[in-house]
Amino acid sequence: MRAMVAMYCRRHHGGRDLCADCSELADYADRKLDRCPYGGEKPACTHCPIHCYRPEQRARMREVMRFAGPRMIWRHPYLAIRHLLDERKGAPEPARKSGSGGD
Ligand code: SF4
Numbered sequence: 001m002r003a004m005v006a007m008y009c010r011r012h013h014g015g016r017d018l019c020a021d022c023s024e025l026a027d028y029a030d031r032k033l034d035r036c037p038y039g040g041e042k043p044a045c046t047h048c049p050i051h052c053y054r055p056e057q058r059a060r061m062r063e064v065m066r067f068a069g070p071r072m073i074w075r076h077p078y079l080a081i082r083h084l085l086d087e088r089k090g091a092p093e094p095a096r097k098s099g100s101g102g103d
């Protein structure tokens with residue numbers, strides 16, 4: 001995911017490293033992944049029925065995916081294939097419940 005944000009940032013924001021906004025978005029996504037209730041059985045976030053992202057971050061991430069998704073296969077074939085496999089997975093039952101007061 002970070003690789004995709006980096007690709008998007010380089011093209012759209014011009015720097016070598018992640019700009020502040022993109023870095024924040026990547027951190028946000030990392031935090032969401034860490035807390036993903038699906039754990040290892042995680043579906044692709046785009047197909048996730050929970051959609052734990054806030055609308056703003058979700059829209060930005062969608063942009064990133066639209067740009068970087070097709071380019072990944074050339075730059076990071078292994079990551080791209082893993083991502084495609086994730087995309088094909090439906091959403092299983094969450095391993096742990098979210099938002100039910102725990103945590
Ligand atoms: S959007 Fe869904 S799959 Fe992605 S991190 Fe959030 S809960 Fe997990």
Ligand SMILES: [Zn+2]
Nearest residue numbers: 009013019022
């Ligand atoms: Zn950027």
